[in-house]
Amino acid sequence: MKKWxxxxxxxxxxxxxxxxxxxxxxxxxxxGGGAKGMAHIxxxxxxxxxxxxxxxxxxxxxGAIVGGLYSIGFTTAQIDTLARxxxxxxxxxxxxxxxxxxxxxxxxxxxxVLSVPFDKKAKETLSGGVIKGRNLAILFSKLTEGYHxxxxxxTLPIPFxxxxxxxxxxxxxxxxxxxxxxxxxxxxxxxxxFTPVRLNDxxxxxxxxxxxxPVDVARSMxxxxxxxxxxxxxxxxxxxxxxxxxxxxxxxxxxVENKYHENVxxxxxxxxxxxxxxxxxxxxxxxxxxxxxxxEQAARSxxxxxxxxxxxxxxxxxxxxxxxxxxxxxxxxxxxxxxxxIMPEERKTDNVFRLGVRFDSEKLASLIFNAHMLLGEEHRSxxxxxxxxxKTGFGRLDYTFGIDRRQNWQSLLSYQFSYNDIxxxxxxxxxxxxxxxxxxxxxxxxxxxxxxxxTLGVAYDLYHFNDMLVAxxxxxxxxxxEESFFxxxxxxxxxxxxxxxxxxxxxxxxxxxxxYTTDMWRYKGKTAIPIANFSWExxxxxxxxxxxxxxxxxxxxxxxxxxxxxxxSVGGTSFSRYTEQQLPFMGISxxxxxxxxTVVGAIKLRQRMGSNQYITLTNNIAFSSGQLKKLFxxxxxxxxxxxxxxxxxxxxLEGSVYWSDRTDKLGFLINLGYEF
Numbered sequence: 001m002k003k004w005x006x007x008x009x010x011x012x013x014x015x016x017x018x019x020x021x022x023x024x025x026x027x028x029x030x031x032g033g034g035a036k037g038m039a040h041i042x043x044x045x046x047x048x049x050x051x052x053x054x055x056x057x058x059x060x061x062x063g064a065i066v067g068g069l070y071s072i073g074f075t076t077a078q079i080d081t082l083a084r085x086x087x088x089x090x091x092x093x094x095x096x097x098x099x100x101x102x103x104x105x106x107x108x109x110x111x112x113v114l115s116v117p118f119d120k121k122a123k124e125t126l127s128g129g130v131i132k133g134r135n136l137a138i139l140f141s142k143l144t145e146g147y148h149x150x151x152x153x154x155t156l157p158i159p160f161x162x163x164x165x166x167x168x169x170x171x172x173x174x175x176x177x178x179x180x181x182x183x184x185x186x187x188x189x190x191x192x193x194f195t196p197v198r199l200n201d202x203x204x205x206x207x208x209x210x211x212x213x214p215v216d217v218a219r220s221m222x223x224x225x226x227x228x229x230x231x232x233x234x235x236x237x238x239x240x241x242x243x244x245x246x247x248x249x250x251x252x253x254x255x256v257e258n259k260y261h262e263n264v265x266x267x268x269x270x271x272x273x274x275x276x277x278x279x280x281x282x283x284x285x286x287x288x289x290x291x292x293x294x295x296e297q298a299a300r301s302x303x304x305x306x307x308x309x310x311x312x313x314x315x316x317x318x319x320x321x322x323x324x325x326x327x328x329x330x331x332x333x334x335x336x337x338x339x340x341x342i343m344p345e346e347r348k349t350d351n352v353f354r355l356g357v358r359f360d361s362e363k364l365a366s367l368i369f370n371a372h373m374l375l376g377e378e379h380r381s382x383x384x385x386x387x388x389x390x391k392t393g394f395g396r397l398d399y400t401f402g403i404d405r406r407q408n409w410q411s412l413l414s415y416q417f418s419y420n421d422i423x424x425x426x427x428x429x430x431x432x433x434x435x436x437x438x439x440x441x442x443x444x445x446x447x448x449x450x451x452x453x454x455t456l457g458v459a460y461d462l463y464h465f466n467d468m469l470v471a472x473x474x475x476x477x478x479x480x481x482e483e484s485f486f487x488x489x490x491x492x493x494x495x496x497x498x499x500x501x502x503x504x505x506x507x508x509x510x511x512x513x514x515x516y517t518t519d520m521w522r523y524k525g526k527t528a529i530p531i532a533n534f535s536w537e538x539x540x541x542x543x544x545x546x547x548x549x550x551x552x553x554x555x556x557x558x559x560x561x562x563x564x565x566x567x568x569s570v571g572g573t574s575f576s577r578y579t580e581q582q583l584p585f586m587g588i589s590x591x592x593x594x595x596x597x598t599v600v601g602a603i604k605l606r607q608r609m610g611s612n613q614y615i616t617l618t619n620n621i622a623f624s625s626g627q628l629k630k631l632f633x634x635x636x637x638x639x640x641x642x643x644x645x646x647x648x649x650x651x652x653l654e655g656s657v658y659w660s661d662r663t664d665k666l667g668f669l670i671n672l673g674y675e676f
Contacts, residue, residue: 023313027056027223029215029267030063032208033231034190034280037062038083038288039273039295043229045076046299050306052227053313057160058218060207063229064162064187068180071160072147080292082143084611088283089649094134102450103495108372108384110500111676112354113650132195133185140181141339147180148339156180161221162187163207163214167196172210174217181339190280215263225309228267229295231275232260269305273298285611350374350382357650358390358673362572362589366390368676388676392578394418409447412457416440422578424569426593428663436565437464451496461485463565483565489514501652501674502606502614502645503539504547510535516566530558531566535575545608554599555581560626568598570622573656574675586618587639587660589669594624597631614645618658637662648672 028047030040040063047054059067069079090097098106109115141148153160153176164173164186175183178199186197186204197204211217218226264270273294278287299306356368367389375381380402387395396416403409421435444457462484490513497506515528523529535553542548553575555568570585571577571592577584578591583600585592602620609615618641625634641658651673658667 023053024224025055025222026052026225026227026309026313027058027218027221028054028067029213029218029226029228029263030057030059030067031213031228031230031232032059032061032063032188032206033212033233033275034062035282035287036231036233036273036275036278036280036291037066038291039231039275039298040066040229041076041080041083042292042296043271043273043299044070045080046296046303047227047306048076050303050310052306052310054158056218056221056223057158058162058214058221059160059187060163060212060214061188061190062231064184064207068160068162068184069143071153071156071158072144072180073157074143083292084285084288086139091135091139092131092283094132096134098498098500102448103453103493104448106495106500108370109354111368111674112356112370113673114355116353118351118353131193133189137181137185137339140185144181144184144339150178151180152177153180153183159221161214161217163211163217164189164197164204165207165209167191167203167205168201172207173202173204174214176221179339211259211263213260213263215266216259219266225268225313226266227269227271227306227309228263229271229273229299230264231273231295233275269302269309271298271302356674356676358671358676360671361669364391366392366676392418392420403445408449409445412442412444412446412455414440414442414444420578422591424591424593425571425588428592428665431593435466437466438462452492452494455489455491455493457489457491459487459489461487461565483563485516485518485563485566486520487514487516497539501647502547502608503549504541505539507536507538509537529562529566532556547604547606547608549604549606551602551604552600553583554597555583556598556628557596558628559596562596568594568596568624570594570598570600573669573671583622585622585639585660586620586641586656587658587667588662589658589667592662594622595626595635597626597628598622598624599631612647614643614647616643616645617641618643 028044030037040059044066057067057071059065066079069082070076074082095109096105101109147156160180162175162183164175164183165171166173173186175187182197182199186199187207188194189196189205191205191209194205207214212232213228213230215226215228273291274297275291275294278291282288282291350372351374352370352372354368354370354372356370358366358368369387369389371383371385373383375383380400382398382400384398384400385396386398387393394416395418396414399413401411403411416439418438418440419435420438422433423430424432424434439462440459442457442459444455446456447454462482464482491510492512493508493510495506495508497503497508510533512533514531514533516531517523517528521528533553533555535551537549537551537553540548540550557566557568566581568581568583569579569591570583571588571590572582572584573586574584576582582591583598585600586602600620600622602618604616604618606614606616619638620640621636621638623631623634623636625631627634637660639658639660639662641656643654643656645652645654653672654670656669658669659665
């Protein structure tokens with residue numbers, strides 16, 4: 001009897017102690033996995049729905065990003081929206097926001113798919129990683145506003161920890177304190193891809209190198225129950241190790257294999273997400289949506305287990321069902337100060353190799369190479385060499401010399417050699433096929449502002465024609481003949497579109513007047529030929545997904561019978577498609593000859609579908625006349641087209657169906673890549 005009484009009193013004592021201590025503590029552990037870690041967001045949402053209070057959050061790499069934001073009060077809905085609306089191509093680069101770049105920088109960089117800086121010292125070029133993380137640093141600074149000081153992570157609304165790997169001694173580093181954004185940035189620094197974070201005497205990289213599923217860290221923090229969300233790849237067989245990324249991923253997984261399995265065994269609920277078919281770089285909108293859905297699916301498959309955990313928590317009070325924490329307000333203001341410890345050093349790199357690629361069904365494949373080099377620091381003298389290979393090829397060399405210290409005024413010397421083999425049409429009928437060589441040399445003075453450029457210059461152009469096939473009625477130079485011009489011009493150009501491709505706001509316009517001569521004063525004994533070019537285009541978005549783009553442009557030649565090499569033409573989707581004087585016109589893909597005075601009015605109606613797909617309806621009308629006063633009373637023609645576009649990582653992929661009453665024919669054009 002006494003024995004049973006002692007046991008009963010012991011039971012009451014244990015219950016009293018548990019009542020004092022409260023319920024068991026729950027930790028959520030989020031593994032590393034790059035883009036695959038998007039699955040964590042919806043898995044967290046399901047854990048919340050199950051009514052499980054979360055006392056600790058521990059993460060590695062992408063798990064550290066999601067877990068860190070969740071720990072300071074971001075809701076799963078907010079993190080979900082952030083993940084789906086970010087421009088990941090921009091974030092995972094060091095490119096500056098288009099609004100920050102001056103006009104000259106935009107023009108130099110935006111037609112290329114690959115840019116590789118080079119320097120006298122290779123180590124200064126890469127700095128330990130291809131991506132310095134400039135844009136991620138800016139984003140982390142904005143998202144962690146209010147937590148920029150060094151703090152104890154146990155004082156956050158939900159105590160937090162994340163894991164990094166120290167390259168100096170090969171040891172795991174667990175962050176329980178410090179600057180939150182710096183800890184997250186260190187935890188996701190994939191070796192070779194991102195520049196490591198240097199902290200004190202440590203060089204820190206991705207925590208997945210040491211502990212990709214840190215259940216043991218959660219236990220050491222005091223967690224009684226651990227719910228883990230795991231997006232780590234399973235080990236691959238020999239047949240599936242066929243790419244460099246797969247081999248590297250396998251090596252990393254093998255390094256942490258023993259610790260990973262040990263941590264899986266110590267998980268009370270192990271939510272294993274099916275990430276087959278996706279990699280750490282799967283940041284496309286479709287991939288993100290799929291991974292989010294798979295995270296939710298994996299968590300719901302463990303629903304009964306989650307409910308059991310909830311019901312087994314001792315003395316669970318209604319107030320404990322969901323964590324009581326302040327909701328973090330998302331700040332995306334540019335006024336938020338940047339965190340110095342994660343902001344890479346802004347070192348200007350003027351020496352860059354660039355490569356551009358384009359394919360379309362009219363001109364076939366084209367390649368463009370560019371080398372941009374700093375020759376002198378004092379006056380910022382720069383050399384720029386460009387080579388384009390394709391149906392319309394050229395080589396161009398530019399030398400720029402800064403006149404004033406601020407580099408607002410510049411002098412330019414340029415030379416270009418180009419070759420063209422062109423079919424020329426008139427009202428849909430081919431009137432000539434000709435090839436010519438063009439030599440262009442010029443000197444100019446330029447004044448630059450952020451969005452505008454003014455240029456005053458003089459140029460010499462020499463055209464050498466050969467292999468001419470010409471209709472008898474055309475007044476065209478004979479084969480092996482030459483035309484040459486000295487010209488004087490003044491050009492003004494403005495552009496502030498928010499995007500180069502598929503802009504939704506902004507405007508661009510251009511106005512240029514030039515005088516063409518044969519002896520630097522007159523044209524063949526007569527007055528110089530004045531030629532004016534103008535264009536205007538705007539992007540207006542009455543709705544978030546719908547954009548209207550009106551445009552008007554033209555070219556006016558004040559001479560009834562201008563020389564052949566200066567004659568107007570329309571066709572294609574961009575200015576100067578084949579020759580300098582060609583104007584774009586939807587409905588005609590080749591060069592259609594027009595009169596000396598030609599003006600085009602156009603309007604595009606564009607609807608965005610999803611994140612990167614667009615449908616564009618284009619209507620345009622051209623007016624052409626030999627006399628400016630009769631411009632709208634003589635020849636005019638209409639064209640229209642419907643275009644599907646996908647904004648891919650290497651430029652727009654587009655397919656267009658078009659028609660024009662000039663030819664009365666239906667046409668089709670496919671193109672991939674930026675115009676150049």
